[in-house]
Amino acid sequence: MTASNSDIEKAADVLRAGGLVALPTETVYGLGADAENPAAVGRIFQVKGRPSNHPLIVHIGSAELLDDWVAEVSDTARLLAERFWPGPLTLVLPRGPRVPLEATGGLETVAVRVPAHPVARALLTAFGGGVTAPSANRFGSVSPTTADHVRTELGDAVDHVLDGGSCDVGVESTIVDVTGDTPSILRPGGVTREELEAALGRPLAVPGASPIRVPGQHPSHYAPRARVVLVEPGEVVAEAERAQDQGLRVGVFLPAALSGTPVKAHAVVEVPASAAAHARGLYGFLRELDEQGCDLIIASLPQEEGLGVAIANRLGRAAGPRPAGDDRS
Ligand code: AMP
Ligand code: MG
Numbered sequence: 001m002t003a004s005n006s007d008i009e010k011a012a013d014v015l016r017a018g019g020l021v022a023l024p025t026e027t028v029y030g031l032g033a034d035a036e037n038p039a040a041v042g043r044i045f046q047v048k049g050r051p052s053n054h055p056l057i058v059h060i061g062s063a064e065l066l067d068d069w070v071a072e073v074s075d076t077a078r079l080l081a082e083r084f085w086p087g088p089l090t091l092v093l094p095r096g097p098r099v100p101l102e103a104t105g106g107l108e109t110v111a112v113r114v115p116a117h118p119v120a121r122a123l124l125t126a127f128g129g130g131v132t133a134p135s136a137n138r139f140g141s142v143s144p145t146t147a148d149h150v151r152t153e154l155g156d157a158v159d160h161v162l163d164g165g166s167c168d169v170g171v172e173s174t175i176v177d178v179t180g181d182t183p184s185i186l187r188p189g190g191v192t193r194e195e196l197e198a199a200l201g202r203p204l205a206v207p208g209a210s211p212i213r214v215p216g217q218h219p220s221h222y223a224p225r226a227r228v229v230l231v232e233p234g235e236v237v238a239e240a241e242r243a244q245d246q247g248l249r250v251g252v253f254l255p256a257a258l259s260g261t262p263v264k265a266h267a268v269v270e271v272p273a274s275a276a277a278h279a280r281g282l283y284g285f286l287r288e289l290d291e292q293g294c295d296l297i298i299a300s301l302p303q304e305e306g307l308g309v310a311i312a313n314r315l316g317r318a319a320g321p322r323p324a325g326d327d328r329s
Contacts, residue, residue, distance in 0.1 A: 002118075002119060002163065002164055002165060003024075003119050003122075003162040003163055003164060005122075007162060008119065008122045008123050008126050008162065009126055010160060011023070011123055011126075011127075011160045011162050012123060012126040012127040012128075014159045014160045015032065015033065015034050015040075015123075015127050015129075015131065016034065016127070018033075018034065018037050018039055018040040018043075019033075019040070019159035019160065020032065020033055020040070020043055020044065020047065020157070020158050020159050020160075021033075021123070021131075021158070021159065021160045021161075021162060022136045022144075022147070022150045022154070022158045022160070022161040022162065023117075023119065023120050023123055023131070023133065023162045023164070024117050024119050024120060024147065024162060024163070024164025024165065024167060025059070025115040025116075025117045025120045025133075025167065026087070026088060026115060026116045026117045026120075026167060026168045026169045026190070027088045027115070027167060027169045027170070027171060027172050027173050027189065027190055028135045028136075028143040028144060028145055028167055028170070028171070028172055028283065029135065029136045029143075029144040029145065029146070029147065029149065029150050029167065030059070030115075030120075030131075030133030030134065030135060030136055031044055031047065031048065031133055031134060031135070031136035031150075031154070031158065032059070032123075032131040032132065032133040033131065033132055033133070034127075034129055034130075034131065034132075035056075035058045035059075035069075035098075035099060035100075035103055035129060035130035035131060035132040036098055036099075036100065036129060036130065038100045038102040038103075041056070041100065041102045041103050041132055042102060044056065044132065044133075044134065047154065047157045047158070048134060048137070048138055048139045049138050049139040050134065050139040051139070052102075052105065053105040053106055054105050054134075055103070055104045055105035055107055055109075055110075055111060056103050056104070056105075056111070056132040056133070056134050057090050057111045057112070057113055057132065057133065057134070057173070057175075058099060058103060058110055058111065058112050058113075058130045058131070058132050059112075059113055059114070059115055059120065059124060059130065059131045059132070059133055060112060060113075060114055060124065060130050060131075061114065061121065061124035061125050061128075062085075062086075062114055063081040063082060063085045063114055066078075066081055066091075066093075066112060067096075068096065068098060069096045069098055069099055069110060069112055069130060070093040070094055070095065070096045070110060070112060071093070071094040071095060071096050071097075072093065072094050073093065074093075074178055074179075076178050076183055076200065077091050077093055077178040079199065079200065080176065080178065080183070080196070080199065080200070081114075083199045084191055084195075084196075084199070085113070085114035086114040086115055086116035086121065087114070087115075087116050087190070087191060088113075088116070088169050088172075088173040088174060088189055088190025088191050089113065089173055089174050089176065089189075089190070089191040089196075090111045090112065090113040090173040090174065090175040090176070090189075091111070091112055091113070091176055091178050092109050092110070092111050092112075092175060092176065092177045092178060092179060092186065093109060093110060093112065093178060093179060094108065094109055094110075094179060095107070095108050095109055095110040096110070098130070099130075103132045109177075109179060111175060113173055117164055117167075117168075118164070119162050119163075119164035120164070123162065135172065136149075136150045136153070136154060136158070137149075137150075137153050137154070138153060138154075140218070140220060140221055140223055140323075141153070141222075141223060141224070142222055142223065142224050142283045142286045142287055142290075142318075143171075143172065143222060143283050144283070145166055145167040145170055145280075145283050145284055146165070146166045146167075146284070147161050147162070147163035147164070147165075149283075149284075149287060166280075166284075167280070168280065169190040169276075169279060169280065170279045170280035170281065170282055170283060170284075171189055171190060171279045171282060171283075171307075171310045171311065171314055172187065172189045172190070172310075173187075173189045173190055173191070174187065174188055174189035174190060174191040174192075174196070174310070175187040175189065176196065176204075182204065182205045183196070183200070183204050183205065184204055184205035185204055185205075185207065186217075187217070187313070188309040188310040188313050189310045190279075190307070190310065192306045192307055192309070192310075193309065194305070194306060218317070218320070218323075219317060219320035219321055220317060220320040220321055220322045220323060221317040221318075221320070222283070222286075222314045222317050222318045223317070223318045223320070223322065224286040224287065224289065224290045224297065224318065225290045226251060226289055226290055226294045226295055226296055226297045227295065227296050227297070227319075228286075228296075228297045228299060228315070228318045228319040229296060229297070229298055229299075229319060230299055230300060230301055230315060230316070230319050231298060231299075231300055232300060233255040233257065233258070233300040235300075236252060236253070236254065236255060236258065236263075236298055236299070236300050237252075237254075237258065237261060237263050239298050240252045240263055240264070240265045240298045241263065241264045241265070243296050243298065244264050244265050244266065245264075248295045248296045249266035249267075249292075249293055249294050249295045249296070250265040250266050250267075250294060250295070250296050250297075250298060251265065251266060251267045251268070251269070251289030251292065251294030251296070251297040251298070252265045252267070252268045252269065252297070252298050252299075253269055253271050253285065253297065253298070253299035253300065254268050254269065254270050254271060255271055255300055256270070256271050256272060256273035259273075265298075266292065266293070266294055267288075267289055267292040267294055269281075269285045269288065269289065271285075271299075271302075275302060275306055275307035275308050275311065276307060278302060278307075278308075278311055279307050279310060279311050282311060282314060282315075283314075286318065299315055299319075301315060301316070
């Protein structure tokens, strides 16, 4: 189940040759390419169907290498890198000359992270360079948290898939803009606001205050084929039954507080009580309800604190208005 050394060497060769490698990270599986090879980076966008102005995250092997990839590291950035790397935190800093504009969507800033998964770390060590890697799924759909998810979704479009089991964190990294005086969260993720503020000893900018507006923050993202509707926790059962009675095949995210409650629905997932387990399972649950043929998923948001903020963000966007022409229901 976990990639062998020779498997990792082979994947490093694929990267050197300009190919694409799917790699496990602690957040989700990434679709990786040599960050310094614009043609290889271009293939990522092609395979994902991702607009070319959506910047990618550059994954590097250790915090000591940060200066090789960015033009300038503030004290705040240094502190956060030392405290949270390897781990699910991405720092946005001024772009260094090694990073091609193809990887940053044309921006003069670059997003960098050191992943914690042992297979990702081994690959980065064997390869020696930086690996740009967005989630290994088609643009807009649910991120993969197992190697099977990647194989099912991308098949032969990937040159090599490294298997590292299922992802521990389950949602993407927290992205923090550290280019200004007050760091601000651009995307909530595996490291919580509370943890960041405790490490810094001061508050982060209020959500949404950052002047940075980056592409890649669309209202619909992380979306399964089934439509997702969010309701209050206490209304989940009644809403599900109402839709099921109308002839829809309803999938339910049953809140932990209602565990064991019988629900008239096509399929039911019991949401784990801990936020960590909820995050870990989230994308797998969405895929599972799609596989069971659900037309509609009824869910509720967790408490918006700690990891619950990232979960609520992903569920909110899974439920977001779908773009015109989206062939999903
Ligand atoms: P992902 O979509 O998981 O591949 O993560 C990439 C996301 O990171 C992008 O969609 C942006 O929202 C964000 N990002 C990447 N690079 C930058 C950057 N240079 N400045 C601001 N945000 C960035
Ligand atoms: Mg993604």
